[in-house]
Amino acid sequence: MVFQFDFLSYTALSCYGYALSVPLARAAMLECNPSKDTITSLFIGAVFAFMSGFSSNPTGRYYWTIMTIIFAVYTYIVQLRGPIPQRVNMRGKTIVVTGANSGIGLETTRQLCQMGATVIMGCRSLERSRPMMDDVNGDDLVKKSGGKAILLNASLDLNSLKSVRRWTQSLLESGYTSIDSLVCNAGLFIQNLSTHTETVNFGKKNQEEVLVEDSFVSNHLGHHLLMHLLLPNLHQASVNRIAGNKIERESERDIVWEQGSPSRIVLVSSSLHKLASKTQGSYQFLDWYKGSGSEKPSIESLKNDYNQWVVYGGVKLAEMLSARHLEKLIQTSPEYSKYKNTIHVNTLHPGNPVTGVTANLPFVLRLLEKMFYPLMFLYRQTCTLGAYNTVWVTTHPEALQGQNQYYIHMEPSVQNEAVYDVDAAKKIYEYSEYLCQE
Numbered sequence: 466m467v468f469q470f471d472f473l474s475y476t477a478l479s480c481y482g483y484a485l486s487v488p489l490a491r492a493a494m495l496e497c498n499p500s501k502d503t504i505t506s507l508f509i510g511a512v513f514a515f516m517s518g519f520s521s522n523p524t525g526r527y528y529w530t531i532m533t534i535i536f537a538v539y540t541y542i543v544q545l546r547g548p549i550p551q552r553v554n555m556r557g558k559t560i561v562v563t564g565a566n567s568g569i570g571l572e573t574t575r576q577l578c579q580m581g582a583t584v585i586m587g588c589r590s591l592e593r594s595r596p597m598m599d600d601v602n603g604d605d606l607v608k609k610s611g612g613k614a615i616l617l618n619a620s621l622d623l624n625s626l627k628s629v630r631r632w633t634q635s636l637l638e639s640g641y642t643s644i645d646s647l648v649c650n651a652g653l654f655i656q657n658l659s660t661h662t663e664t665v666n667f668g669k670k671n672q673e674e675v676l677v678e679d680s681f682v683s684n685h686l687g688h689h690l691l692m693h694l695l696l697p698n699l700h701q702a703s704v705n706r707i708a709g710n711k712i713e714r715e716s717e718r719d720i721v722w723e724q725g726s727p728s729r730i731v732l733v734s735s736s737l738h739k740l741a742s743k744t745q746g747s748y749q750f751l752d753w754y755k756g757s758g759s760e761k762p763s764i765e766s767l768k769n770d771y772n773q774w775v776v777y778g779g780v781k782l783a784e785m786l787s788a789r790h791l792e793k794l795i796q797t798s799p800e801y802s803k804y805k806n807t808i809h810v811n812t813l814h815p816g817n818p819v820t821g822v823t824a825n826l827p828f829v830l831r832l833l834e835k836m837f838y839p840l841m842f843l844y845r846q847t848c849t850l851g852a853y854n855t856v857w858v859t860t861h862p863e864a865l866q867g868q869n870q871y872y873i874h875m876e877p878s879v880q881n882e883a884v885y886d887v888d889a890a891k892k893i894y895e896y897s898e899y900l901c902q903e
Contacts, residue, residue, distance in 0.1 A: 467519075469526075474518035477530045480537035481514035483843065487544045490844050494817055495736040496873060503544075510536040541843075546850050547816065547874035550857035553720045556581035556611055559644055559702070560859065561636070561695070563587040563621060563688065564651025565614075566594035569733070569815050572852035573648060573859070575601050578612030580860065585641060586614055587621035587632060587651070587691075623651050623687030624679055626663055626901060633694045643702040644695055645722075646729040646859050649688040655680045658771040660764070666903050675900060680773075684780040689787055690901045692730050696804060699728035703807035723862065727809040731859050732788055734812045734871070739881045740778035783893050785812050785871070785884050790894035792869040793887075809865055812880075813858050813872040817844070818851030 468474065485507055488499045499507075513536055517529035560577055564570035565586035574584045578601055588594035594616055601607060601614040619635035622628035659679040666672050677686070706726065792810045794801045857875045858864045870877045871884075883889060 468515070469518050473526050473530045477514040477517035477533040480533045481510050484510050484537045484540040487540050487844065491544060491817075495739045496814060496817070497878060506536075506540070510540070545816075545844070545846060547853060550853050550861060550875065551720055553580055553722070553860040555722075555860060558582045558646070558722070559585065559641055560646040560648060561585045561587060561644055562648040562650055563623065563691070566590070566597045568848050569818060569851045569855060570648075570650040571597055571601070572848045573650060573855045574614055575604060575607070576849075576852055576856045577859065578602075578614050579604065579606040579610055580856075581610040581612045582645075583612065584614045585636060586616050588616065589620055589622045589651075591616060591618075591620050621651075623691070624653070624661070624683040626682070626687065626690055629687050629690045630694070630903070633691065637698070642698055643705055644698040644728065645702045645706075646731060647692055647695055647699060648731045648733065648855060648859055649692065650733045650855065651683070651688075652733070653680060653683045654773060654777055655683075656773050658764075658768045663900060665900055677900065678776075680776050680780050681783065684777070685784040685787065686897055686900060688732065688784070689897045692791075693901065696808065699730065700804055700807045703728045720860075720862065722860075725806075726862065726865065727807050729859060729864075730788075730808065730810045731855065732784055732810070732812040733815055733855055734785055735777070735781045736814045736873075737774065737778040738781035738785055738884075740775055741782040741881065742883060782881055782883060785880065786886070786890040787894045787897055788812055789869055789884060790887075790890040793890070796868065810869050811858050811864060811872065812869070813854050814878070815851045815854055816846045816873075818846040818848050 488503050488507070492498055510533065513529050513533040517526050517533060520526045520529055555577060558581070560582050562570055562574050562577070562584055565574045565584065566588040574586060577584050584601075586594060586598060598614045598616050607613070617632065617635045617639055619632045620628065621632040660676055661679060661682075662674045663677050663682070664672050665675050703726070706722065788810050795804045795808060795810070854872060854875055858872050861875075864870075864872065864875075867877065871880045872878060
């Protein structure tokens with residue numbers, strides 16, 4: 466029996482090569498390691514591909530080639546697209562989404578509005594965001610469901626704690642005192658070291674100027690402050706659900722939030738948090754070296770050693786460490802005891818969608834991305850697909866299973882082992898609280 470190299474066999478082998486490369490690419494991006502089921506399916510796909518060349522029956526060769534094509538499509542659906550979330554009836558719910566004017570944040574806003582929710586868009590530029598808000602509100606499914614996207618009069622710059630406080634005050638003054646979910650989606654992927662000062666207050670007459678790293682503030686600290694400012698409002702929404710009327714199903718397939726279910730804090734993290742150690746997640750940021758027991762590095766040395774991939778991973782690890790300690794406080798601390806059954810915290814990895822975050826990649830990588838842009842969607846998601854996991858964690862009852870889960874493709878996934886370090890979580894949380902004092 467001789468393998469026949471022709472159009473059918475080349476087609477089959479190309480499709481199998483793609484199916485084989487997808488889980489390897491996901492493993493390279495630290496999303497997951499190939500499971501036993503994945504390895505088994507790849508073995509079956511190999512049989513399909515090689516039978517298209519070895520089969521002596523012409524009809525059989527077409528059959529095996531078609532089966533290999535179907536297998537490649539199946540691999541794309543399972544490995545890249547992921548499951549599509551069920552519709553949850555979100556009428557009457559108010560959700561805050563940061564970074565809602567582009568990428569995953571915009572698609573998350575659209576899909577939540579299509580479910581009937583009122584989404585408050587937290588955006589840095591009101592001028593650039595208004596056309597996006599109008600686009601969402603003009604969506605036929607949004608009109609049908611009664612959902613709505615809203616921009617406040619204040620902009621939200623998560624790289625400025627003053628801006629976070631002003632925006633939150635504007636939110637409350639606008640009458641949105643009951644928040645059902647907070648989706649911390651916004652983020653920056655900064656190429657080079659960038660710093661600014663934040664004012665830490667210890668009373669009216671005692672202030673300290675602290676130098677902080679922009680990636681740390683924009684990706685973690687701004688969200689840390691925002692979710693703490695909104696804790697009472699998230700709590701109030703859960704209390705209102707307990708006392709209010711239950712929303713009825715609009716169809717047999719409809720899912721509703723049960724009375725008494727907690728409000729949600731959803732942190733959009735990244736699989737890159739696995740690049741960082743707990744030391745990088747805790748100590749890499751300026752001024753945090755005060756408590757590390759080592760000499761504080763100079764700005765120049767930090768610039769020279771700056772690696773945007775490791776720094777971004779460290780920021781995301783810091784975010785997850787802080788969230789884990791907050792969840793612990795909610796479960797065990799008397800100070801947070803009233804939130805025990807009313808607020809739930811989860812983190813997630815949205816996949817690897819094509820978004821504007823790559824604008825800060827080195828020039829060579831940006832050039833390669835543009836050159837191979839049409840091929841990117843074979844290995845990366847659209848923003849619509851990338852928002853599915855966020856929307857599911859924000860709305861679906863099954864996302865309330867367990868405390869502080871990390872979700873990929875709507876399933877709990879393995880986190881960096883450093884996330885479970887209790888001491889590191891406490892330290893980064895306390896440092897974040899120190900910087901957010903007012």
